Amino acid sequence: MSAAAFVIKSWKVSRQPELNQNYIEISGRAAGIFAWTLNSLGISPTVRLLVREDRVTLQKGSLEGTLNLITPLDNLCSTFYAFRRPWKEAVVLGIVVGAITFYLFAIPGILVALLYYALNKTLSIGFTDIGGRIYEIPFKRSVIEGKNLDEGEAAQTCELMQSLVDARRERALPMPR
Numbered sequence: 001m002s003a004a005a006f007v008i009k010s011w012k013v014s015r016q017p018e019l020n021q022n023y024i025e026i027s028g029r030a031a032g033i034f035a036w037t038l039n040s041l042g043i044s045p046t047v048r049l050l051v052r053e054d055r056v057t058l059q060k061g062s063l064e065g066t067l068n069l070i071t072p073l074d075n076l077c078s079t080f081y082a083f084r085r086p087w088k089e090a091v092v093l094g095i096v097v098g099a100i101t102f103y104l105f106a107i108p109g110i111l112v113a114l115l116y117y118a119l120n121k122t123l124s125i126g127f128t129d130i131g132g133r134i135y136e137i138p139f140k141r142s143v144i145e146g147k148n149l150d151e152g153e154a155a156q157t158c159e160l161m162q163s164l165v166d167a168r169r170e171r172a173l174p175m176p177r
Helices: 033-040 087-100 107-120 151-172
Strands: 006-013 024-030 046-051 055-062 065-072 076-084 122-129 134-140
Touching: 006 046, 006 151, 024 033, 024 134, 024 151, 046 151, 076 151, 087 107, 122 151
Parallel strands: 006 134
Antiparallel strands: 006 024, 024 046, 046 055, 055 065, 076 122, 122 134
């Protein structure tokens, strides 16, 4: 389920479930000012990951409709996160813009490269079910909402999700005699 990266709208992770029984509640929207405007009207492509004690719900909305994937926690095998730094693309873009603006001492190229790098770091979080299917949600930094990417929070989120999966399995296994 890898696609264009969403910007983070909210990221709530707690070892104690909220009132709605969610341990993890992460949501995002499509990137860009146009998408932000549509999101304000409730019609923007969005994604949401909800983790409860018994299930994981992945909701993905677009202008065409919605997808709701509800997976029992017993059917998860693994969780993962990844952090991608686009330094190669930023360097190439900086060199090209710098070469075009060489009479300005390549300063625009350096600025464009730094801006591209800062805005295009991608954090992916996801899980694998027992059928081997991988569900992944890529996120980028949100400038408008002011939400930043944090690899530590992603690690904490995956560890919590995996501990919920493991605890669920331990309760399901019979005790040896």
